[in-house]
Amino acid sequence: MTTDLLGIESLLTDEEKATRDRVAALVSEHIRPHIAQWYEDAVLPESIFPVLAEAGLFGMHLDGYGCAGRSAVEYGLAMQELEAGDSGIRTVVSVQGSLAMSAIYKHGSEEQKQQWLPAMAAGDVIGCFGLTEPTAGSDPAGMATVARYRSGEWVLDGAKRWIGLASVAKVAIIWAKVAEEDAAAADVEPGVRGFIVPTSTPGFTASPITNKLSMRASIQCDIELEGVTLPADALLPKHPGLKGPFMCLNEARFGISFGALGAARDSLEAALAYAKERTQFDRSLASFQLTQKKLVDMAVELNKGQLLALQLGRAKDAGTLEPYQISVGKLANCRTAIEICREARTILGGNGITTDYSPLRHAANLESVRTYEGTDEIHTLILGRVLTGEQAFS
Numbered sequence: 001m002t003t004d005l006l007g008i009e010s011l012l013t014d015e016e017k018a019t020r021d022r023v024a025a026l027v028s029e030h031i032r033p034h035i036a037q038w039y040e041d042a043v044l045p046e047s048i049f050p051v052l053a054e055a056g057l058f059g060m061h062l063d064g065y066g067c068a069g070r071s072a073v074e075y076g077l078a079m080q081e082l083e084a085g086d087s088g089i090r091t092v093v094s095v096q097g098s099l100a101m102s103a104i105y106k107h108g109s110e111e112q113k114q115q116w117l118p119a120m121a122a123g124d125v126i127g128c129f130g131l132t133e134p135t136a137g138s139d140p141a142g143m144a145t146v147a148r149y150r151s152g153e154w155v156l157d158g159a160k161r162w163i164g165l166a167s168v169a170k171v172a173i174i175w176a177k178v179a180e181e182d183a184a185a186a187d188v189e190p191g192v193r194g195f196i197v198p199t200s201t202p203g204f205t206a207s208p209i210t211n212k213l214s215m216r217a218s219i220q221c222d223i224e225l226e227g228v229t230l231p232a233d234a235l236l237p238k239h240p241g242l243k244g245p246f247m248c249l250n251e252a253r254f255g256i257s258f259g260a261l262g263a264a265r266d267s268l269e270a271a272l273a274y275a276k277e278r279t280q281f282d283r284s285l286a287s288f289q290l291t292q293k294k295l296v297d298m299a300v301e302l303n304k305g306q307l308l309a310l311q312l313g314r315a316k317d318a319g320t321l322e323p324y325q326i327s328v329g330k331l332a333n334c335r336t337a338i339e340i341c342r343e344a345r346t347i348l349g350g351n352g353i354t355t356d357y358s359p360l361r362h363a364a365n366l367e368s369v370r371t372y373e374g375t376d377e378i379h380t381l382i383l384g385r386v387l388t389g390e391q392a393f394s
């Protein structure tokens, strides 16, 4: 039985369905058979990168430079299918495409785009995006990492935390503060600026964070930057200030609005199948009214979330999507998805706490998804500001 109670399928074009089905097949072949073991072992096999690259998923929503040039809706549907496999796998595509590649695509010079984007689309170069710091998460304006201009070169010092893929990346986009005097010497705008940092540069160190209870089949790192010296043209020239990273974060947040529902759908499907097979009191679990209420509530919320995501996707493709609308999708669909995964786990009883079934793995992953790319609280404050005109962040 499909969980598509509203016939949302009928709202998709043939091309959109084809992209979705192609990614679903990739997940069935390359992710599902292995993900429970990867999660238990806390590994992200690097062999998955060429699989994702060959499917055209790295930077799939960007045009030119070897990227697939897919629509926003196709991108969203692809994220939904990847996250039905595991949030950690969807995160790989988000970090590479929506964050690292988008930073170069949106803020880079033509030379920078030519140098990096085709290799990143092909998966030959993996990228990461370093904004968060040990003491600056929700408030990136409080970052302590600095870039000083010395003898025609940039010198970066500081630390980053939670940076996805950093230990396997060949290039890092590092956001750092440039003081007025350094900016004047380099003839650029001061403030938060992005730098393209080859990770082989002396002084750059990435150490994986290993004691995670969430996103175990994925990589996040602490980064140390000690006198990392870069040529003058390592700076991303466009969109100085926090607008630079936020423009990239919006791309990733949009993908999450779709993606989180993939984890939810997979959990609902797992619970539904289990409820039909498992008998207690000489009846299937599915025949109990309380179980049916759980399944129905999950399916109704899933369908509502999918309509919300599709509305955002249509608006993005039409060029009318406002950043605060992405906050609606990120906030609401992460919240919906985590509730569905937790409820699905209850139907699986004790078996639901093992890696034999996906819902608790998805729920644990979604603790990260609701935290990164703006926490629930930060998106609530963004929307509170839209509704009231009052800034309540600080």
Ligand SMILES: Cc1cc2nc3c(=O)[nH]c(=O)nc-3n(C[C@H](O)[C@H](O)[C@H](O)COP(=O)(O)OP(=O)(O)OC[C@H]3O[C@@H](n4cnc5c(N)ncnc54)[C@H](O)[C@@H]3O)c2cc1C
Binding pocket: 095, 129, 130, 131, 132, 136, 137, 138, 139, 161, 162, 163, 164, 215, 220, 368, 371, 372, 373, 374, 375, 376, 377, 378, 392, 393, 394
């Ligand atoms: C798995 C994972 C992957 C990540 N990947 C990346 C990456 O690739 N690159 C990158 O740069 N970062 C990444 N991050 C970092 C992520 O963006 C931050 O964790 C997030 O922004 C929250 O920051 P924090 O963890 O420092 O929490 P804090 O900012 O310390 O917040 C702690 C709590 O306080 C709340 N809070 C903060 N300010 C307010 C306020 N004004 N009002 C009310 N409540 C508030 C928060 O909502 C949260 O509940 C990742 C994080 C995780 C967990």
